[in-house]
Amino acid sequence: MNIENVQDAVLVKQYINGSEKGLEVLITRHKQRIYSFIFSKVMDRDITEDIFQDTFIKVIRTLKKGKYNEEGKFLPWVMRIAHNLVIDHFRRNKRMPKFQSRNDFDIFDVISDGEESMEYDMITNQMHEDVRKLVEELPADQKEVLTMRIFKEMSFKEIAACTDVSINTALGRMRYALINLRKVIDKHNIVLTR
Amino acid sequence: MAKLYNESLQEPVKPTGPKAETISFLLNFSKALSVTKYKNMTFETLNN
Numbered sequence: 001m002n003i004e005n006v007q008d009a010v011l012v013k014q015y016i017n018g019s020e021k022g023l024e025v026l027i028t029r030h031k032q033r034i035y036s037f038i039f040s041k042v043m044d045r046d047i048t049e050d051i052f053q054d055t056f057i058k059v060i061r062t063l064k065k066g067k068y069n070e071e072g073k074f075l076p077w078v079m080r081i082a083h084n085l086v087i088d089h090f091r092r093n094k095r096m097p098k099f100q101s102r103n104d105f106d107i108f109d110v111i112s113d114g115e116e117s118m119e120y121d122m123i124t125n126q127m128h129e130d131v132r133k134l135v136e137e138l139p140a141d142q143k144e145v146l147t148m149r150i151f152k153e154m155s156f157k158e159i160a161a162c163t164d165v166s167i168n169t170a171l172g173r174m175r176y177a178l179i180n181l182r183k184v185i186d187k188h189n190i191v192l193t194r
Numbered sequence: 195m196a197k198l199y200n201e202s203l204q205e206p207v208k209p210t211g212p213k214a215e216t217i218s219f220l221l222n223f224s225k226a227l228s229v230t231k232y233k234n235m236t237f238e239t240l241n242n
Contacts, residue, residue: 023224032211039209052212056220064229065236 008074016063023063027056030075034082041086051089055082127192134181134190142177145170 006014008026015022034055039048058081062068068077135143144163148154156174160167185192223240230237 020221020225024221027217027220031217035212036209045210048209049212049216053216053220057223060220060224060227061229061238064224064227066229 012063012068012074016066016068023060026074030078033075034078037079038082038086041083042089047089051082051085054085058085130190130192134184137184138177138180142173142180145173146177149174 006025008029011022011026013022015026031052035048035052038051038055039045042048042051055078059078135146138146141163145159148159148162149156154162156167156170160170163170165173184190226240226242228239228241230239
């Protein structure tokens with residue numbers, strides 16, 4: 001008797017008893033129907049392929065474990081497994097929404113690898129260089145206070161102690177340093193923003 | 195008179211069936227998988 005004409009139930013039994021040919025015939029016989037069923041739900045070839053594969057992995061494991069209850073309904077059973085996996089797929093997708101690139105939208109426009117771009121780095125370096133030059137132009141006492149406060153992050157109490165002046169004087173020098181910096185920036189139209 | 199334009203509709207994607215590699219993978223998976231039962235425990239082994 002040609003194995004192609006054997007009923008599903010017999011093929012399942014043969015497979016459980018160790019005949020791999022039984023599984024091959026079952027897959028070949030039902031692959032198109034199961035594949036089309038999955039495709040009609042997910043409408044994506046790659047996902048269909050994945051779910052199809054997962055479906056049969058589950059079928060194989062269940063059969064090999066001897067957990068399959070034969071009631072002459074192999075195909076409806078496989079369809080039910082496929083259906084459950086499709087539902088799992090949509091549940092997963094709901095938790096993790098999928099972005100698809102379109103012509104006018106690229107996902108890489110809104111996500112980054114966490115590193116700044118080369119352009120961003122260059123602008124930042126340029127800004128730091130400009131500020132350093134401006135600070136160099138300040139009177140020595142103002143430059144000293146500003147450097148201690150901004151670059152060394154010292155408190156005004158510490159600055160006052162270091163420079164041997166009162167806290168109010170240190171505060172005043174800082175104030176004038178900032179006023180002078182702003183004046184120079186305005187005068188020369190220096191842009192210090194990105 | 196207003197011109198009538200036909201909207202070009204996307205061609206429906208037809209399911210072509212699983213790839214040969216998928217079928218081959220499944221058959222190889224089946225050959226490689228062996229299930230051993232010991233008392234009330236079940237062990238799965240993949241022999242590649």
